[in-house]
Amino acid sequence: MKRLVILGGGESGLGTALLGKAKGYEVFVSDKGTIKEKYKNVLINNEIEFEDEQHTESKILNADIVMKSPGIPDKAPLVKQIRDKGILVISEIEFxxxxxxxxxxxxxxxxxxxxxxxxxxxxxxxxxxxxxxxxxxxxxxxxxxxxxxxxxxxxxxxxxxxxxxxxxxxxxxxxxxxxxxxxxxxxxxxxxxxxxxxxxxxxxxxxxxxxxxxxxxxxxxxxxxxxxxxxxxxxxxxxxxxxxxxxxxxxxxxxxxxxxxxxxxxxxxxxxxxxxxxxxxxxxxxxxxxxxxxxxxxxxxFQGVEHRLEHVLKINKVQYINDSKATNVNATYYALESMDTPTVWIVGGVDKGNNYEELFPFVNEKVKAIVCLGVDNEKLMSTFSNMVDVIIETQSMNEAVKIAYKLAESGDSVLLSPACASFDLFENYEDRGRQFKDAVRNL
CATH class of the missing domain: 3.40.1190.10 (Mur-like, catalytic domain)
Structure with a gap:
């Protein structure tokens, strides 16, 4: 019986575990973080062995094949060890x-x-x-x-x-x-x-x-x-x-x-x-x-996709737009390009080595105020502070939305288009987008 080890107990890990078991593999799921309750229950009901909050090397390095979650980088020491042993590492779509x-x-x-x-x-x-x-x-x-x-x-x-x-x-x-x-x-x-x-x-x-x-x-x-x-x-x-x-x-x-x-x-x-x-x-x-x-x-x-230039609400003639899925500069470029009103722009998060230069023409032309939303906003502050009259740092979505509400006037738009990953303050971009929508609805 071939041994299939799965690193990461999320959606793709769970699916691979179930398919692997059905195809006759001996399956073991290992997650360094916590596996969600609903996924744990499925694994237990299907009698699939798993662990979370740790990686037991002896149970991983004896694999015939390893499926790793896309979130785990190749540089991770465990992945290097697996590859050094000549064990095949594949993604869920391959399996x-x-x-x-x-x-x-x-x-x-x-x-x-x-x-x-x-x-x-x-x-x-x-x-x-x-x-x-x-x-x-x-x-x-x-x-x-x-x-x-x-x-x-x-x-x-x-x-x-x-x-x-x-x-x-x-x-x-x-x-x-x-x-x-x-x-x-x-x-x-x-x-x-x-x-x-x-x-x-x-x-x-x-x-x-x-x-x-x-x-x-x-x-x-x-x-x-x-x-x-x-x-x-x-x-x-x-x-x-x-x-x-x-x-x-x-x-x-x-x-x-x-x-x-x-x-x-x-x-x-x-x-x-x-x-x-x-x-x-x-x-x-x-x-x-x-x-x-x-x-x-x-x-x-076609109805469009949640968190992608999603029109949330109009309050006092100000349109609130959720573009939380804009996790890089190019996505935010499209968002700012499509704005045709003065815009209060909520931006920030985990910077992946961003170069904001391509946004300058739009910021100069359309953005009246910037609300930074991240643990570290230094780069945004130094990049944009000369371009807009108002730039404010915040550490929570509620605070960011309240400040944007004060800054926006009738006929303006408030755009959440972060250009960054979300992992500093949020679980993922969906969580960030939902918190934005909740905060807007609570205004």
């Missing part, structure tokens, strides 16, 4: 994909992954049986065990791609690449770029790579590296023969001389970046033979 023959759509990029994955799933589910998983929702492994859909849309992070071996989506989508998570990649942008392109690592010419042809980083990599996939670029600025492009107010998608045209006038999501997300999702749908009418209707009735 789970061995047990399905489903058509997989894998979506990655620095920004827009969740929106594009959710939108793609929203279109496909009108005509196909399809699961949504990966970096979002219920784990891929557990869905394969319980639902076994013939199709999956997976949102995939670079951390999940770092630990794949044979994983291969039939359709890969690469939305964009901007510096993010560099603390995990030795502060080398090229390491992060290579990590993202692993999504196409095992693809053949029968598979597809849909990508943003306006992204210089992606274009440069494709010029210098060989790739087997059939390429389907999308662009806002030039005509694309095979792929998607914007022609005045219409998205035109051509695959093997079969063209469909989508008007952008009634897209549910606003902003240039969302036209790109819609292009990517529609190209996937066109490849999978979804009817044009279905694609069009789905694009027009």
């Amino acid at each position: 789970a994909s061995k047990y399905t023959n489903a058509t997989i759509v894998g979506i990655t990029g620095s920004n827009g992954k969740t929106t594009t994955a959710t939108l793609t799933h929203h279109i496909l589910k009108q005509e196909l049986e399809v699961g949504l998983s990966g970096n979002i929702g219920e784990s891929f492994a557990n869905q394969i065990l319980e639902k076994n859909y013939p199709n999956y849309v997976l949102e995939i992070s670079s951390f999940q791609l770092d630990d794949i071996v044979d994983f291969k989506p039939h359709i890969a989508v690469l939305l964009n690449i901007t510096p993010d998570h560099l603390d995990r990649y030795d502060y080398k942008f090229e390491n992060y770029i290579n990590s993202k392109f692993r999504i196409a690592l095992n693809q053949t010419k029968e598979d597809y790579l849909i990508y943003d042809a306006d992204d210089e980083v992606i274009n440069e990599w494709l010029m210098l590296n060989k790739i087997q996939s059939t390429l389907l670029p999308f662009s806002l600025t030039r005509v694309i023969e095979n792929g998607a492009y914007l022609d005045k107010e219409n998205i035109k998608i051509t695959i093997d001389n079969n063209q469909i045209i989508m008007p952008t006038a009634n897209l549910a999501l606003e902003g240039k970046h969302n036209i790109k997300n819609a292009m990517a999702a529609s190209t996937v749908a066109h490849l999978l033979k979804i009817r044009k009418q279905t694609i069009r209707e789905s694009l027009e009735n």
Whole structure:
């Protein structure tokens, strides 16, 4: 019996444990932190051995295979020990994909992954049986065990791609690449770029790579590296023969001389970046033979994603917007770009080596006041204090929202778009977004 050790008892760890057990592995789950009660109960009910608040090396280093949670860095001493012993370390998507023959759509990029994955799933589910998983929702492994859909849309992070071996989506989508998570990649942008392109690592010419042809980083990599996939670029600025492009107010998608045209006038999501997300999702749908009418209707009735430019409430003619999912500078760039009113901007958290320069034009033009929300706000203070009249430090969401409420006048907006990770004051970006919404509702 092969021994499967799982590091991390979260959603992906639990799903892998259940699938592993069903496939005949001897399973052990180990988490340095605390495993949630509901997950513990599932492990106990399924008679799966586990530990939390510690890693017992003797029970880990005898593994045949280790699945590590994407949150655990390669630099962790335990991971180094495992690799030194020649034990294979994989991610959940690698493990789970061995047990399905489903058509997989894998979506990655620095920004827009969740929106594009959710939108793609929203279109496909009108005509196909399809699961949504990966970096979002219920784990891929557990869905394969319980639902076994013939199709999956997976949102995939670079951390999940770092630990794949044979994983291969039939359709890969690469939305964009901007510096993010560099603390995990030795502060080398090229390491992060290579990590993202692993999504196409095992693809053949029968598979597809849909990508943003306006992204210089992606274009440069494709010029210098060989790739087997059939390429389907999308662009806002030039005509694309095979792929998607914007022609005045219409998205035109051509695959093997079969063209469909989508008007952008009634897209549910606003902003240039969302036209790109819609292009990517529609190209996937066109490849999978979804009817044009279905694609069009789905694009027009899509509800959007929680914590992504989510309009919370209007109070005294001030709009409060929750963009807690903006965990890097580029995401905040899109948020500020889409603002058309004077803005009180709530920003801050764990800085991943951010360079705020690209935000300067928007801050000068649109931001009237900045509320810093983090344990350490020094970099934000020194970067922006010359650009705005008012910049204030806070240490809690309630305080930040109350100050923003005082600073905003009729016709303004209050935007939570942190540009940073959330782990200094919050459990995760969802927790941060919910606290923002609660604080706004309590004003």
